[in-house]
Amino acid sequence: MKGFLALVVRDLRLSLRVGGEALTLVLFFVMIGVVVPFAIGPDRVLLARLAPGIVWIAAFLSMLLGLDRLFRADDEDGSLLLFRHAAIPLEAIVAAKVIAHWLLTALPLIVATPVLAVLLSMDWDGWWRAVLSLLLGTPALVAFGTLGAALTVSLRRGGLLAPVLILPLCLPVLIFGVGAIGGVGAGPALLFLAAISLVVAAFAPFAAALALRAAAD
Numbered sequence: 001m002k003g004f005l006a007l008v009v010r011d012l013r014l015s016l017r018v019g020g021e022a023l024t025l026v027l028f029f030v031m032i033g034v035v036v037p038f039a040i041g042p043d044r045v046l047l048a049r050l051a052p053g054i055v056w057i058a059a060f061l062s063m064l065l066g067l068d069r070l071f072r073a074d075d076e077d078g079s080l081l082l083f084r085h086a087a088i089p090l091e092a093i094v095a096a097k098v099i100a101h102w103l104l105t106a107l108p109l110i111v112a113t114p115v116l117a118v119l120l121s122m123d124w125d126g127w128w129r130a131v132l133s134l135l136l137g138t139p140a141l142v143a144f145g146t147l148g149a150a151l152t153v154s155l156r157r158g159g160l161l162a163p164v165l166i167l168p169l170c171l172p173v174l175i176f177g178v179g180a181i182g183g184v185g186a187g188p189a190l191l192f193l194a195a196i197s198l199v200v201a202a203f204a205p206f207a208a209a210l211a212l213r214a215a216a217d
Contacts, residue, residue, distance in 0.1 A: 052181035
């Protein structure tokens with residue numbers, strides 16, 4: 001357990017040492033909320049209706065920004081090779097990286113949702129459902145992203161290919177995420193989001209570890 005927690009702290013420290021990644025994600029997340037009203041116009045009613053979809057699209061696109069660095073830096077400096085021979089199973093190492101990646105990418109976006117809610121004319125109830133849906137749904141996005149990053153870690157342009165691979169997998173999360181904010185059927189949509197995140201987060205480390213082993217061979 002100590003080794004697992006040490007891996008989570010390691011990834012957090014490395015990201016914070018580089019600096020700016022979380023801030024870049026948040027700025028990109030907020031900028032989508034700034035640009036869309038200019039494209040739609042000053043209709044506050046229409047903005048409020050489109051807000052659930054805009055929130056989830058902004059979250060999905062923002063989380064893609066840090067996807068390429070999930071395994072590539074470890075692959076380039078040889079850490080990934082050492083991880084394969086560590087006392088901790090590779091599946092546990094991947095799970096630790098999933099947790100660290102969620103803390104570095106999804107959590108800052110959730111904290112920034114009040115700014116986006118104001119820009120999109122969301123009411124208090126809509127903002128609260130947005131936060132809850134992101135809390136329940138972003139673990140699935142991170143898990144799918146981890147799988148895509150593992151599949152493309154050995155490819156030169158893997159950072160461009162990974163989003164294409166994971167987009168079809170993420171569509172159910174986006175659909176239920178929007179439904180959870182929309183109001184009608186929000187309860188079942190939240191349950192589906194939680195179920196998807198639990199299942200994907202449980203199986204993604206095993207699938208990603210298998211992909212990493214195949215890439216090394």
